[in-house]
Amino acid sequence: MSSETWDGDDESAAGRFVPLYVLVNGRTAPRDSTLDLATQVVALTVDTRRLEPEYLEIVRRCSGWISVAEIGAYLRLPLAIAKVMVDVLVEQGYLAVGTPAQQKIIDKHLLDQVIAGLERL
Amino acid sequence: MDRTSVKVVVAGGFGTGKTTLVASVSEIPPLTTEEILTEASLGVDDTTGVEGKTTTTVALDFGRITISPDVVLYLFGTPGQDRFWFMWDELAQGAVGAIVLVDTRRLDSSFPAVDYFERRGIPFITAVNRFFGECAYTEDEIRGALELDERVPLVWCDARDRESGKLALITLVRHAMARLRVRA
Numbered sequence: 001m002s003s004e005t006w007d008g009d010d011e012s013a014a015g016r017f018v019p020l021y022v023l024v025n026g027r028t029a030p031r032d033s034t035l036d037l038a039t040q041v042v043a044l045t046v047d048t049r050r051l052e053p054e055y056l057e058i059v060r061r062c063s064g065w066i067s068v069a070e071i072g073a074y075l076r077l078p079l080a081i082a083k084v085m086v087d088v089l090v091e092q093g094y095l096a097v098g099t100p101a102q103q104k105i106i107d108k109h110l111l112d113q114v115i116a117g118l119e120r121l
Numbered sequence: 122m123d124r125t126s127v128k129v130v131v132a133g134g135f136g137t138g139k140t141t142l143v144a145s146v147s148e149i150p151p152l153t154t155e156e157i158l159t160e161a162s163l164g165v166d167d168t169t170g171v172e173g174k175t176t177t178t179v180a181l182d183f184g185r186i187t188i189s190p191d192v193v194l195y196l197f198g199t200p201g202q203d204r205f206w207f208m209w210d211e212l213a214q215g216a217v218g219a220i221v222l223v224d225t226r227r228l229d230s231s232f233p234a235v236d237y238f239e240r241r242g243i244p245f246i247t248a249v250n251r252f253f254g255e256c257a258y259t260e261d262e263i264r265g266a267l268e269l270d271e272r273v274p275l276v277w278c279d280a281r282d283r284e285s286g287k288l289a290l291i292t293l294v295r296h297a298m299a300r301l302r303v304r305a
């Protein structure tokens with residue numbers, strides 16, 4: 001298998017090849033297409049005893065609101081995989097989903113809040 | 122119970138200070154996550170079965186700013202290489218807009234970013250990272266080189282400085298709001 005590396009900057013060519021079959025439950029994309037890397041999720045109080053360890057680890061990370069990107073970073077899961085796994089957990093009632101970033105219906109009130117928040121920094 | 126995400130993209134050529142800016146305004150040290158690039162997204166012909174398909178990964182850094190108990194702003198730095206445009210689409214989706222960092226020693230390295238947001242009608246501002254305090258160009262010269270529309274704000278910044286990063290962010294959000302008003 002060939003391999004190539006690229007570290008996210010142009011100084012070196014990094015990256016490794018990952019077979020697609022590692023993607024979960026035969027899914028390569030989440031069913032909920034609004035599930036974005038900035039979308040936040042939080043664990044619901046339900047019985048997690050039947051969850052596989054990889055899923056349980058995600059639910060444990062979600063004791064407070066956390067984005068899909070953060071889950072990927074902390075658990076070292078590629079985003080595509082984090083997204084599909086989070087989607088499965090949402091569908092099965094383990095996680096609740098927050099409001100995703102959305103340009104089209106972005107309202108003035110929200111942006112006012114953002115400016116006020118930034119000014120307080 | 123709800124939590125709203127707001128997204129901002131930090132773009133620009135390699136070495137223009139994207140990671141530095143994210144780090145200076147983020148409340149957590151920047152995190153790195155990887156995205157899988159499929160052959161389709163890289164434009165490779167797909168002739169094999171699922172098991173034979175391979176992908177490569179690209180790393181991206183991001184940070185966060187808690188705006189209020191209900192709202193968190195996420196800042197995503199773009200990967201620097203042009204062949205990863207598909208990643209830009211994912212980052213730009215739903216974003217308030219973008220800050221395009223410009224290094225005056227290599228103005229042209231930020232041109233693809235300006236062009237990308239311009240074409241898609243995504244609100245953006247340019248932030249000229251002065252690095253060593255000196256700048257050989259006037260604002261007009263920079264605007265000319267980047268073919269900037271006169272309505273696109275240009276701010277001078279030091280990506281290492283939190284206040285400077287804050288100012289760039291506030292300028293972007295104000296610009297995005299002004300555009301909303303125009304559209305309505």
Ligand SMILES: Nc1nc2c(ncn2[C@@H]2O[C@H](COP(=O)(O)OP(=O)(O)O)[C@@H](O)[C@H]2O)c(=O)[nH]1
Pocket residue numbers: 009133134135136137138139140141142198201250251252253278279280281
């Ligand atoms: N002097 C100076 N150096 C900077 C500034 N911004 C970034 N740098 C440095 O320039 C280099 C590239 O910055 P980085 O944030 O990694 O660029 P990126 O490739 O766009 O993420 C790093 O060594 C930074 O420390 C600045 O405003 N002034």
Ligand SMILES: [Mg+2]
Pocket residue numbers: 009139140141182198
């Ligand atoms: Mg960087």
